Amino acid sequence: MKYVLSLIGLFVLIISCNSNKSSTSSFGSAQDSDGGQPNILWIVCEDISPILSFYGDNTAKTPVLDKLASESVVYDKAFSVVGVCGPSRSAIITGMYPTSIGTMHMRTAQDVMNWGKRTYKKDVGRQDVQGNDIIQYASVIPDYVKAFPEYLRTEGYFTSNNEKTDYQFASPVTVWDENGKKAHWRNRKKGQPFFSVFNFGVTHESRIWKNADLPLTVSPDDVPVPPYFQDTETSRTDLARLYSNVELLDKEVGDLLQKLKDDGLYDNTIIFFYSDHGGPMPRQKREIYDSGLHVPFMVKDLRGTKGRSDQIVSFVDLAPTVLSLAGVEIPEHIQGKAFLGVQNDEKRNYAFGTSDRFDEFTDRSRAVYNDQFLYIQNDFPEKMWYKDVGYRKQVPMMEELLRFRETCAERSRSGCNLTPTQQEWFTDKPKAELYDYVNDPHNLINLIDNPKYTAVQKELRSRLLKFRDEYIDYGMMPEAQFINQIWPDFEQPVTAEIEINTESENASAEVVRLSSSTKGASIGYIISDTVMDELDLNSGWHVYHKPLEVKKGQYLYAMAQRIGFRESEIFKTQL
Known part of the structure; x- marks a missing residue:
């Protein structure tokens, strides 16, 4: 399989709101x-x-x-x-x-609130599935x-x-x-x-x-x-x-x-x-x-x-x-x-679910739901269910659970504070899992080896394989390789500068056309009657989608950005 930034096929998922107790066919039109x-x-x-x-x-x-x-x-x-x-x-x-x-790993950087930090550290002390060091990055989506x-x-x-x-x-x-x-x-x-x-x-x-x-x-x-x-x-x-x-x-x-x-x-x-x-x-x-x-x-x-x-x-x-x-x-x-x-x-x-890197813990699982059952494929069954993520250890019960786990490892069963169900989370995963989530909402009873559910397992395994075939899965690529593909040499690509074309509409206005040579870039703009010394990057920008009429004497500010790229320099001009 080639890992390129393109979509393989169009996976058709069909959905409606057919309810057992409500009719929503014209819901909120x-x-x-x-x-x-x-x-x-x-x-x-x-x-x-x-x-x-x-x-x-x-x-x-x-x-x-x-x-x-x-x-x-x-x-x-x-x-x-x-x-x-x-x-x-x-x-x-x-x-x-x-x-x-390419947004499956948690988390890629610290662009968490509004405009985002837009700074990316090179040394974060994290590795991909092959042990390669990774950097912070913004995902470059198609x-x-x-x-x-x-x-x-x-x-x-x-x-x-x-x-x-x-x-x-x-x-x-x-x-x-x-x-x-x-x-x-x-x-x-x-x-x-x-x-x-x-x-x-x-x-x-x-x-x-x-x-x-x-x-x-x-x-x-x-x-x-x-x-x-x-x-x-x-x-x-x-x-x-x-x-x-x-x-x-x-x-x-x-x-x-x-x-x-x-x-x-x-x-x-x-x-x-x-x-x-x-x-x-x-x-x-x-x-x-x-x-x-x-x-x-x-x-x-x-x-x-x-x-x-x-x-x-x-x-x-x-x-x-x-x-x-x-x-x-x-x-x-x-x-x-x-x-x-x-x-x-x-x-x-x-419905489909995915699981990849979580902070410093790397794994990969894929799942599919139908109206009663949940089927999971674990690509690394040698890894335990428990994800050793430092952030979660600040939850007091998680800290206590880890202490109990150590006690159970040191003592006989009679001195262990955890039940077999609680201990199981710290053991290796099976290659596949099947749960009746309607009747077993905690997903405790793995039905994968129960012959009664062979047909269900076959159906869901087939559906999940089709999902994985029809959509490219960037989680299959080592993350360092993926980063180097979207950020060549591990440097963030930059959106090309704004290009402007103007022509006179009349004596008092110009028709302005804006563009950027970066494929997929969106352009935001502001038109102002006065000079703007500071621009709020969280509000006030319009989406350029058709030629603008700008009055002569007005100021135009424009910026282009493709998602995952660094934004262009802000273009400024007075018409």
């Missing part, structure tokens, strides 16, 4: 907003599985989310593509599988792939992101009208439709220890303890912190929705709520199991459609679904399929 484009709001939290009351877990009190769920379609089978934020968010923002665009809000902007939408990006590449200025802590739909032009994203970090893995001094609103005595956790005071305290953080999330979401209501927009906005992947705890985050990929997900439309859906939804479907709802044509290269709106497609039968 572009005609729902007084004959115009609908407003769309994403409420995104971090690191929680479906541990909310509308999924049957009443541990945390979440009246705001419960009320929203009662007005929404709740999806019971929604899955992230990867069990960690960066690769997952790259799939969301592009509609593409991370392995097919030249025909864009962050999808750019398509919305060219059709008149105001787009805002508050404030996490974390796409495995720095966000170009063309993606968001506003991108930062102050980004808000309230800053759009009057009557302009908006697509606004609000990211809430209160449930992130790090808040297990960072919020340790806050009062627990959920008692450690009241939390359910999954069988793969040790039932100790430490575990219960960490789980109580997680559920308490969920209650804080509920209040923060309530504040945001109140602003929407205060603005008279609540009934005129399609609202999505979801987590960027599964839970934050050991054997949850970074895992390719239900605990890492299964997410809470609901959508409130403009017509009052509500109920539950067992439709399989993958995160690659979010981008095309928003475009469909907005009445914007879905580009052919997008691998996900719309499940709502005017371009909704047929039912999805499978």
Whole structure:
């Protein structure tokens, strides 16, 4: 197989919102907003599985989310593509599988918030699967792939992101009208439709220890303890912190929705709520199991459609679904399929998951879901299930679990504090795994050798092999080799400078055409009546998609960037 930045084939995934309890065939179409484009709001939290009351877990009190769920379609089978934020968010923002665009490793650099740091260290102390040293880098995705809000902007939408990006590449200025802590739909032009994203970090893995001094609103005595956790005071305290953080999330979401209501927009906005992947705890985050990929997900439309859906939804479907709802044509290269709106497609039968490098721990697994079973292929069965990632060791229960593991290794079975289920996480993986995730949601009973499930195993193995054949998988390439391919000699490529062509429109204006010779580059621009000594790289830039009319005497600022490249120098001129 040749590893080149191109897409091999077009893998057709068909999806719709055929619900067992709700009808959504015309869900939130572009005609729902007084004959115009609908407003769309994403409420995104971090690191929680479906541990909310509308999924049957009443541990945390979440009246705001419960009320929203009662007005929404709740999806019971929604899955992230990867069990960690960066690769997952790259799939969301592009509609593409991370392995097919080179964003599968967590994490490539520190372009996590708004514009991004855009600095890349050469010495990071990490290696690829062959032991080669790697550097920090921004993933260079195929030249025909864009962050999808750019398509919305060219059709008149105001787009805002508050404030996490974390796409495995720095966000170009063309993606968001506003991108930062102050980004808000309230800053759009009057009557302009908006697509606004609000990211809430209160449930992130790090808040297990960072919020340790806050009062627990959920008692450690009241939390359910999954069988793969040790039932100790430490575990219960960490789980109580997680559920308490969920209650804080509920209040923060309530504040945001109140602003929407205060603005008279609540009934005129399609609202999505979801987590960027599964839970934050050991054997949850970074895992390719239900605990890492299964997410809470609901959508409130403009017509009052509500109920539950067992439709399989993958995160690659979010981008095309928003475009469909907005009445914007879905580009052919997008691998996900719309499940709502005017371009909704047929039912999805499978969802796929991937697992590659996580910080300093390198592995590779691939997975496929159908409506009941999860099948996993482990390319390195000699590696244990447990991923020895330093960051996760700040979770107290993880630290305790590792201490117990050492004790179990030193003592006889009678002196071990871990059950066989808990110890198994620290053993080598099998080559393949099969779980009935509906009846075994913790994925504890591997059915791979059970002859009763031979047909299921054959079906899912075949489907996963087809997935791996039809899409190029950059995870198969040693990461150092991949980096050298997209960053020749391990140096970031630079987007070519802006080229400008002008012609007089009339005595008072010029027609301006902008271009860059870098294939796939997007161009952002600002027109100002006065000189701008400082330019805010998180807001104020427009997407160039047709010739501009610039009044004589006005100032034009323009910048080009292909995703993963360093941006061009800012072009400045007075017409």
